[in-house]
Each structure stands twice: as C-alpha cells, then as structure tokens.
Amino acid sequence: MIDHTQTQVRFPEETLQKVQEIIKRYPEGRQKSALLPILHLAQNEWNWLSVPVMDYVASLLNIQPIEVYEVATFYTMFQLQPVGKYVLEVCRTGPCCLLGAEQLIEHIENKFGIKINETTPDGRFTLKTVECLAACGGAPCLQVRLKREGGIHKYYEFLNPEKFDELVETEWN
Amino acid sequence: MAIKILTEHINKPGIETFDVYRSTGGYAAVEKALKMTPEETVEEVKKSGLRGRGGAGFPAGMKWSFLAKPEGKPRYLVCNADESEPGTFKDRYLMANSPHTLIEGMIVSSYALGAKTSYIYVRGEMLYVIRILEKAIAEAYAKGFLGKNILGTDYSLDLYVHPGGGAYICGEETALLESLEGKRGNPRNKPPFPAVSGLYACPTVVNNVETISAVSWIINNGGEEYAKIGIGRSTGTKLISACGNINKPGVYEIELGVPVEEFIYSDEYCGGIAKGKKLKAVVAGGSSVPILPANLIVKTANGESRLMTYESLSDGGFATGTMLGSGGFIVFDEDQCIVRNTWNFSRFYHHESCGQCSPCREGTGWMERVLHRIEYGHGHTHDIDLLVDVAKKIEGNTICPLGDAAAWPVGSAIRHFRDEFEWHIKHPHEATKKGAVYRQEAVLV
Numbered sequence: 380m381i382d383h384t385q386t387q388v389r390f391p392e393e394t395l396q397k398v399q400e401i402i403k404r405y406p407e408g409r410q411k412s413a414l415l416p417i418l419h420l421a422q423n424e425w426n427w428l429s430v431p432v433m434d435y436v437a438s439l440l441n442i443q444p445i446e447v448y449e450v451a452t453f454y455t456m457f458q459l460q461p462v463g464k465y466v467l468e469v470c471r472t473g474p475c476c477l478l479g480a481e482q483l484i485e486h487i488e489n490k491f492g493i494k495i496n497e498t499t500p501d502g503r504f505t506l507k508t509v510e511c512l513a514a515c516g517g518a519p520c521l522q523v524r525l526k527r528e529g530g531i532h533k534y535y536e537f538l539n540p541e542k543f544d545e546l547v548e549t550e551w552n
Numbered sequence: 553m554a555i556k557i558l559t560e561h562i563n564k565p566g567i568e569t570f571d572v573y574r575s576t577g578g579y580a581a582v583e584k585a586l587k588m589t590p591e592e593t594v595e596e597v598k599k600s601g602l603r604g605r606g607g608a609g610f611p612a613g614m615k616w617s618f619l620a621k622p623e624g625k626p627r628y629l630v631c632n633a634d635e636s637e638p639g640t641f642k643d644r645y646l647m648a649n650s651p652h653t654l655i656e657g658m659i660v661s662s663y664a665l666g667a668k669t670s671y672i673y674v675r676g677e678m679l680y681v682i683r684i685l686e687k688a689i690a691e692a693y694a695k696g697f698l699g700k701n702i703l704g705t706d707y708s709l710d711l712y713v714h715p716g717g718g719a720y721i722c723g724e725e726t727a728l729l730e731s732l733e734g735k736r737g738n739p740r741n742k743p744p745f746p747a748v749s750g751l752y753a754c755p756t757v758v759n760n761v762e763t764i765s766a767v768s769w770i771i772n773n774g775g776e777e778y779a780k781i782g783i784g785r786s787t788g789t790k791l792i793s794a795c796g797n798i799n800k801p802g803v804y805e806i807e808l809g810v811p812v813e814e815f816i817y818s819d820e821y822c823g824g825i826a827k828g829k830k831l832k833a834v835v836a837g838g839s840s841v842p843i844l845p846a847n848l849i850v851k852t853a854n855g856e857s858r859l860m861t862y863e864s865l866s867d868g869g870f871a872t873g874t875m876l877g878s879g880g881f882i883v884f885d886e887d888q889c890i891v892r893n894t895w896n897f898s899r900f901y902h903h904e905s906c907g908q909c910s911p912c913r914e915g916t917g918w919m920e921r922v923l924h925r926i927e928y929g930h931g932h933t934h935d936i937d938l939l940v941d942v943a944k945k946i947e948g949n950t951i952c953p954l955g956d957a958a959a960w961p962v963g964s965a966i967r968h969f970r971d972e973f974e975w976h977i978k979h980p981h982e983a984t985k986k987g988a989v990y991r992q993e994a995v996l997v
Contacts, residue, residue: 404712406669408625409752411734415717419676437589446734453736453906454717458677473839473896474795474882510720510900511638511839512677515880516797516802522677531679 388529390437394420410440410443413427414450423530427458429469444531455509463505465551468522468532471508472514479539482510486540504551523551554820555781557769557789558762560644560807562649568684568693572589573652584696585660586705588771589701593664597767599775605634605927606723606760607878612767613775618747620666620755628756629662631672632728636720637838639880640901642791643761645803646648647674648681651688655711657764660771662709665757668712672761672781673728676716676868685713720904725758726750726953727906739910739952762791782808782997786861790879797885799823812836812858812865816883829885830996833968836865836938837877839897839955842964843890845995858956870964885995889989890972895923896967903960912955915946919962926973929980936973940966968995 390398398417405412417436425432425457433447440447441523451457458466468486484495490500498505512521517536524532535546566572573579585593598613602665619627630766631654647654649672654672658800662670674682689711692698700708714732716722720729726740729751766788770778779787786808792815795801801822806815815821816831825831831846850856853872856864866873884893902916919942943959950956966973976983983990 393781403716405753409733412714412732414734415676415731416715418717419679419715422636440734442734449736450717452732454676455717456718469923471896471898473893474639476893476896477796477884477888509718510903511740513635513641513644516640516793517642517884518795518801520699529683531683532677533680 386427390424391549392419394424399452402440410503411442411446414442414447415454418447418451418454419530423458423524423526426526427460427462427465445486453482459496465503466475466505468507468509468512468513469519470510470514474511475520477519478518480519483521483538483540483543486543490544547549554805554807554810555789556792556805557778557781558646558653559650559803559924562646562880565793567650568652568688570652570688570695573656573683574695577772578652579656579697579925581656581657582663584709585771586703586721587662589605590664590666594659596770596775597664600766600769600770600776600778601775601785601838602766602970603785603787604762605790605861605879607637609876612759612763614761615747616665618745619757621666622755625754625959626666627665628666628667628669628751628754629658629667630725630728630751630758631670631761631879632660632671632723632758633674633678633723633726633761634716634723635678635761636654636675636723637840637878637880638897639795639835639882640793640878641795641840642793642803644678644681646761646765646791648651649686651685652692653678653765653768654685654761655688655692655698655773658768659692659702659713660759661759661764661767662711663707664698664767667757669753670710671732672934673715673722674713674715674940675722676718679715682713682715684755685828689713700984702994709730710851718772719906719975720905721952721954722898724954727952729756735770736906738906740949747875768958783859783861784863786863786876786948790860790876792860792879792881794822794881796881797826797829797888798883799826807862808861810860812860813882815860816850822881822883825883827883827885829887831883832888832992832996833884833890835874835880835882835961837875837883838880839882839900840953840960841875842870842873842960843894844872844964845968845992846997847995848968849874850997870960871967874964885990887987887989889927890965890969891923891927891983892974894926894962895920896917897961898923898958901954905954905958909950911946911949912958915942915955918942919958922960926976927984928951928977931973931977931980933977936966936970 437444522532561576722737727737730735748754834849899922902920947959
C-alpha cells in the first residue's frame, strides 16, 4: 500500500501535460471544471485518493483543498480508503438482481472469505457493490478499473459463479 | 421492416470510424444545416415533434426556442450522457457502437442554438465510451467538421467530452451543470431555467444523447417527414432497452406505436418471457416510473391494446397507467418478488439522494428501512399505510424530480400488489423462506 504522506505526490510529466490540455477545454477562470477528469487521473495514478493526493489536485487547479474534498466525497467512483489492486464493483440494482446478482455477490464473499467493502489479505481484490451501471441487458454485471488499460472501467457482463472464477484466473492478475 | 433512424447502420463493420460512417450518408446533415439559417434548423426540429428522450418527454424544439440570446454571452449545448436510470442502457449502446451519430447531431444542434463550445457529459463509469467518442471527435476535427470555420463557413465549434464521477443525480440537468462546473451534483432551484442561466450562468440547452442523435435525420429529411412516423404526439422512433426475465435482452429501435404485447412476445424484440414462464409485471420506462401488473401493461383499464407511446403508456394516469420514461423496459416473471424489488429500488434512491431536501434525504431512507423490515419478516400491519404516507409527503416537495422518482415505485407497487405486501407481514415465516414468492394468478399473463 502506498503511504502518500511519506512520498512526494506528483504526476509524471506526461500526465501533467494531459492536465493542462484538460484545463483548456473550459473557459478561462473556469479551471475548476477540470476537477472530475483530473481526479480520475489521480485515482488511476495512486489507486485511491488520500488527503495529500487531493491537496495536490487542488494546487494544480488553484482551488482550495476543501473544494476537492467535498467533490471527492460526493461521487461514488472515488476511493477514499486504500483498496486492493482490483476493485470488483458488482451491480446490486433491481435488473441485475432479477438475474442473480445477489448470488454472485455471495459467491465472491465465500470464495475470498471477505465481506463487501473488504480487501483480500494479499491486497489483490476489494469487493464493492455499486448501483446500476447501465448494462442491464448484460445482467448480472460488474466493473473493474484496469490500470493497464489507462484506467478504463471494464464491464464484465452475463456473469455467473463459474464465469467469475474463470476471470479470476485469466483476467485479473 | 420497421424504420430505423438511429440504428440503421449500427451493425455495419467499422461504423465507429469516420470514413465508414460518412459512406452511409453520415455528416450530410451538417452540410445541409450550414446552408440553412439557425432559425430554420430550429423550425425543422419544432415541426418534427421530437420529444426529449431522457425521460421527461418535453418537446425538444420548444426547449430550444426558450434559449435566451443576450448580447455578449456565450450559449452552450450540453449533451446528457449520464445514463444511470436503472433499466436504461440505450445511450451507451448508441455511443459505443456509432459515436459519429451523436457527434453529427451535436454539430447540427450546436449550430442551431448558436453554441461555439459544447460538452458531452458522460457518466464516469463509461470511460471506455469516452475514449471511443474522443477518437471519433478527433477524426471529425481532422476532416474539418469541427474546429474553426467548419467546411469553410463562418461557423466554428469546439466539442469536448466530460466524465462524471458516479452519481445518478447528475442525470438531472441542473445537477449535471453543477457537476460540469466541478462541484457536487446538487440540483439547482428553478427558475432560472438553464435556458436563461445554465452552464457558467450562461444560456444553456441540455438534451439527452438520443434526442440530439435524432436531429440529423430530421434535418436531412425534414421535420414533417419525421412527424409522419409514430402516432399522434409520439412522433418518430425510440430506443427501448429491454432487460429482466426475457429471452432477448438488448436495445431495440421501435417506431412509436408498437403494441406492448408485440414488443414483449415478438421475436423481433424481447422474444417472450424466459424459460416459458408467465409475465408478472413490467417497469416500462426506467425504475422511476410506476410498475404495472401484467394484465394492465398489455391492455389499458378500458381493455384497449396498450401501445409503446407516451400517451398510451400513461393512459389511466397513475391509477392504472405508467410512463414511457427513458425507455428502460424491465420485465418480471412469475417467480419475482415485488416486495424485494421495491426494497431494492428504494435502497437505490436512498443511496442516490443528494441530501439537499429533507423530504427526500430522510424519506428515501425511511422507506428503505420499512421495506427492508417487511421483506425480512419484521413488518407491522400499519407499515403499508406508513409507506404510502411517506411516499406522498416526498412527492412534489423537493427541488428536483428524484423525490418523485423515489416515491412512484413504492406507491405503485402497493397500489397494484398490496396483497403481496400483506402476505409478507401476515406470514413472515413463510415469506422469508428462500425462493418463496406470493403467487397472484389474477394478474399473470
């Protein structure tokens, strides 16, 4: 786990350029608009948003740290506690439950011996539940942020316990 | 073969690229619109009768005509791609497969509104869709359809994609604008409406992905042609995302007016109920709209065939009808428990309430707790009336429609399935057995 209080928090040069590019999408003086896209970049860089990371983002946008905290705590995609390498975010909303989401969550809990919002002892997986991912046609589904693919959240659809076990072996290493 | 406006070429290999999209007649609407005046463009959309496809169904042309045009202030078009209504996944399907359909619509609509900068606000979870859109936007810039002096005219437009952060409430247009300004997604009081004071306090139009995507066809073929499709005030086509206990979940573009029964049972659409089971209930327009038992979704209370139109689905008001909403069509078979589903939806609204208005902040949690105890065998006989009372006190008493959206599923479930709730309360031991379901033969189809 990275301890952000001990290391210097700074984006690599390439990401800093990206930050500048994002800020230019909004009118002058409205750089705060870039907050959500930059928080996504930060989460992909450091896996979760610690206070030093949020303070750093505030400094990049020339806004007060509190303006970052209040936003980061509002939106559910941002992890404010350390999480595992892969955060399994399983949809728990109605349409997915019609087709076995609850059984899938139970299977994951039993397989890893963890409950929702807990991380496996080896730090590989954190289990979370989320509300509707707009993939009800592929229910039940879950999403995982993949650092190797630039931080996109990949959707895995039409899941069942067997398919999930297969993904653990092949996809999330 | 039914007419397809948005998805005619969606399965063509390479349609996500500029060249293939262009070869199907893509971007012709930009060329045509730039030869018209912005007012003429707005007029065509007005004539088309196109209604907002995000859920409210407000006429798009009328919304556009409300846009204030003060001197010296920029105007903005913002596309609402924060698709989060449970049961709805049509916008993701359209953007991921045919991104240029939306981009072309954005250019034409921006021109009509006089916007020089436009944003597409995509929910943050769909980062892969954002990548697809950004790639397509870069192609459109390279081909001269975006940027300075589009196709050699005086019109210039910059188009950007903005990611959300995971918050259902940002699908409400003023919450979306707050979010786009880098703030928490707390809906704004109206008035002023975004048309007067929206993004950065400038005049702004917010439209759904599907609404904007339909504009290109309207410009190419004329508003009157569009108005000939569909029935009455439900003009054009609609994307319906079908899910739940059906044989063929997916997104279907229908001409408005298809009978609901045909939509559920025809192989062209849902393909019938999975595993040969009976139909128990349908939520026809995303989780917020009232749930209807099978007998009332297939036929109205007057015994007429129910159609997939704004008017027919709402026939009978909330007593016996529902709404077309966002087109999120959720199908429940005979084995599904209405109480459990209502609790699940309540939990969703409690989780997603922004906390600004006390009726919603407190009421959604209250309903969730009461439904939880009924579902888990600890309900009291007065709980059902308590739920009705709480739902009524949320409805209409909040800044944004999330309060209504939380109240309607609870109110309608009790209205149509009251005996199922009573059974849970009177027979808690039986009701909490694994797989136990209250069978209500009278409503099954």
